[in-house]
Every structure is written in C-alpha cells, then in structure tokens.
Amino acid sequence: MVDDFSDKTVIVTGAARGIGRGIAEKLGGAGASVVIADVRETKMRETASELREDGVTVETVSCDVTSKADAERLAERTVDRFGGIDALVNNAGIGSRGSFEELDHEAWQQVLDVNLTGVFNCSKAVVPEMIDQDGGSIVNISSMAGQNISYHGAANYTASKWGVIGLTKHMAWDLGEYDIRVTAVCPGSTLTPLTEAGTSEEERAATTEKIAMDRWASPEDHAAAVAYLVSDASSYVTGTVLEVDGGKQLSVRNEI
Numbered sequence: 001m002v003d004d005f006s007d008k009t010v011i012v013t014g015a016a017r018g019i020g021r022g023i024a025e026k027l028g029g030a031g032a033s034v035v036i037a038d039v040r041e042t043k044m045r046e047t048a049s050e051l052r053e054d055g056v057t058v059e060t061v062s063c064d065v066t067s068k069a070d071a072e073r074l075a076e077r078t079v080d081r082f083g084g085i086d087a088l089v090n091n092a093g094i095g096s097r098g099s100f101e102e103l104d105h106e107a108w109q110q111v112l113d114v115n116l117t118g119v120f121n122c123s124k125a126v127v128p129e130m131i132d133q134d135g136g137s138i139v140n141i142s143s144m145a146g147q148n149i150s151y152h153g154a155a156n157y158t159a160s161k162w163g164v165i166g167l168t169k170h171m172a173w174d175l176g177e178y179d180i181r182v183t184a185v186c187p188g189s190t191l192t193p194l195t196e197a198g199t200s201e202e203e204r205a206a207t208t209e210k211i212a213m214d215r216w217a218s219p220e221d222h223a224a225a226v227a228y229l230v231s232d233a234s235s236y237v238t239g240t241v242l243e244v245d246g247g248k249q250l251s252v253r254n255e256i
C-alpha cells in the first residue's frame with residue numbers, strides 16, 4: 001500500500017520548511033519514522049515539534065549536506081535511533097539569480113556544492129547501510145530546470161539540477177543489483193519560502209499563465225509523488241524521472 005509506511009525509516013534533507021517539510025509530513029503522517037536533516041536548526045526543531053504534535057515519530061539531525069562528515073553522522077544517527085535506513089529523500093537545495101555575466105565562481109561553487117555534491121554526500125553515507133539491509137529507495141529532488149532551464153534562476157541552478165538527474169540515472173544503474181532504487185522528482189513552480197523570496201508577485205502571476213493546471217504546485221503535490229517512489233508500489237521503478245509540474249513544460253516547449 002502506498003499509504004502505509006509504518007515499517008519504514010526515511011531521511012528527508014532540507015525538511016525544516018518548504019517541499020521537504022511537506023514530504024516529511026506526508027511520509028510521517030503515513031507511519032514512517034522520519035529524520036529531518038537541515039542547516040536551519042531553529043526552524044528544524046519547530047517543524048519537528050509540530051510534526052510530533054500530529055503524532056509523527058521524528059528526529060532532527062543538524063546537517064550541512066555539503067559536508068561529508070555531517071552526512072556520515074546523519075546516517076549513523078539514523079541507524080542508532082531507528083535501526084536502519086529504508087529511504088533517503090535528497091531535497092535540500094538553494095536557488096540562484098542573475099545572468100551568466102553576473103555569475104561569479106563563488107556562487108557557481110556554492111550552488112553546485114549544495115544541490116549536487118549534497119546529493120552525492122548523503123547518498124554515499126546511506127548506501128552501505130542499504131546494501132547491508134538488502135535494498136532501499138533514494139529519491140532526488142531535481143527540478144524542471146533539470147529538463148530545460150530555470151527561467152527565474154541562474155545557470156548554476158540549471159546545471160546543478162541537470163547534474164542531479166545524471167547522478168540519479170547512473171546510481172540507479174550501479175545500485176540496481178542491491179535492490180536500491182534511485183529516482184528523481186522534478187517539481188515545477190512551487191510556492192515555498194525559496195520561490196517567495198526569489199520572485200516578484202508579477203513574475204509569479206506570469207508563470208501561472210503558463211501552467212496548464214492554472215496554479216502553482218504545493219509541497220503536498222510533490223510529497224505524493226515521493227510517497228509513490230518510496231513505497232513498495234514502485235518496486236520495479238528505478239532511474240525514472242517524474243515530472244510534477246502541472247503541465248507547465250507543455251507551454252515552455254511550445255515557445256521554443
């Protein structure tokens with residue numbers, strides 16, 4: 001059943017707020033033991049206590065996904081507390097604005113470090129445990145920018161999200177023999193603190209015009225997709241990239 005996760009332990013990175021929080025709520029609400037990993041410590045603790053009030057079993061681990069040591073500690077703490085790791089959702093990410101001429105090397109590196117190397121670090125940290133327990137599911141949150149370009153963001157963001165898709169597919173190939181499935185979700189335009197800070201109201205209204213379903217996504221839309229990919233219902237699905245964009249790609253591709 002897609003909606004019963006009571007036998008699963010799931011790590012969600014970047015779950016203090018936004019899409020990651022929505023994923024933690026959905027999986028935790030369906031019985032999963034959830035580990036929230038984030039750099040935003042105060043917000044992470046607030047989110048965890050709100051989830052606990054709703055009956056979710058949740059732990060927090062302060063973790064900067066750009067750090068190999070933090071990622072390894074995240075995996076260790078999860079195994080110590082819950083006895084295993086059934087799924088990792090690599091959701092932590094940051095945005096970026098500006099034209100290519102404005103993009104400097106520091107901003108390039110920072111976005112690649114969080115959005116792409118962060119996925120590598122956390123995946124490397126959990127895979128040995130998943131191999132030991134004969135399987136697992138890793139779901140990477142890419143973006144529709146990873147299928148085309150980010151119209152609100154910069155080239156480093158686009159490159160990082162294409163990188164996440166490449167990493168997803170190669171990991172799926174390498175880890176299939178261990179029954180570790182690796183998939184990606186590409187959210188379209190989603191109302192979260194990231195996009196509220198990075199776009200004007202006018203830009204958001206112009207984007208809505210291009211979405212077939214005539215609305216921005218909510219974190220819950222992506223949480224439902226992630227729930228399917230974590231669940232046993234997708235037991236033969238790996239290397240797959242699931243676009244959850246309300247049909248916005250149709251409009252963008254028509255314009256080219």
Ligand code: NAD
Binds near residue numbers: 040114
């Ligand atoms: P958000 O800013 O609301 O949340 C991101 C979370 O990641 C925050 O809690 C933040 O503290 C955490 N984080 C940032 N850097 C971190 C690090 N180094 N280590 C650990 N945690 C870190 O953003 P969101 O909109 O919820 O985005 C979540 C994911 O979805 C990102 O990967 C983003 O690129 C992707 N995405 C978002 C949209 C959108 O429209 N919002 C669209 C496509 C893809």
